[in-house]
């Protein structure tokens with residue numbers, strides 16, 4: 001299934017505008033710039049990059065998914081959609097997904113409303129059907145959605161898919177920034193959820 005298309009500005013004309021999601025949400029560990037995820041870069045003035053002309057290479061080379069993928073309409077700009085989509089090399093994804101063109105990480109910054117927004121579940125399903133690995137997070141940790149959703153079934157029942165994504169999001173958000181035993185507890189809960197989904201997939205294949 002194709003994601004729901006919305007009005008789209010040609011990619012070459014897409015500008016970040018007031019969005020600053022990548023300057024805030026992503027971890028940067030380049031020699032010339034280091035910052036934690038979820039912390040606005042010290043060079044951001046509040047209205048844009050204060051060192052734009054001389055910004056580090058890592059920033060010059062970065063384009064979020066909204067600026068890369070034409071299938072995402074204008075309303076997918078990260079500050080509007082609450083979802084920052086990042087293209088990953090397929091080689092960095094789990095082995096069974098390395099044959100795909102690329103992988104995707106989605107950082108949900110807009111809460112459950114971003115998950116339930118029209119087009120979100122449809123886009124996830126379209127990626128899963130193409131065999132693309134999709135990691136979703138509320139910053140850190142993340143979970144691989146391919147383990148939780150069976151593409152055909154997810155496409156047939158989008159309401160159930162939204163509910164699954166929302167449930168996972170709540171677990172990811174609860175785990176956000178936790179450390180030590182608390183993080184282990186949340187990871188355990190995600191793993192139980194993953195095992196349940198795998199079991200259900202196996203049962204539906206055998207029935």
Ligand code: SF4
Pocket residue numbers: 015016019020021022023062063064065066067077078079084
């Ligand atoms: S997340 Fe995308 S649209 Fe937003 S500032 Fe970064 S590159 Fe621009």
Ligand code: SF4
Pocket residue numbers: 022023033041042043044048049050051052055056059
């Ligand atoms: S240097 Fe500029 S473009 Fe790079 S993360 Fe900081 S504010 Fe954003």
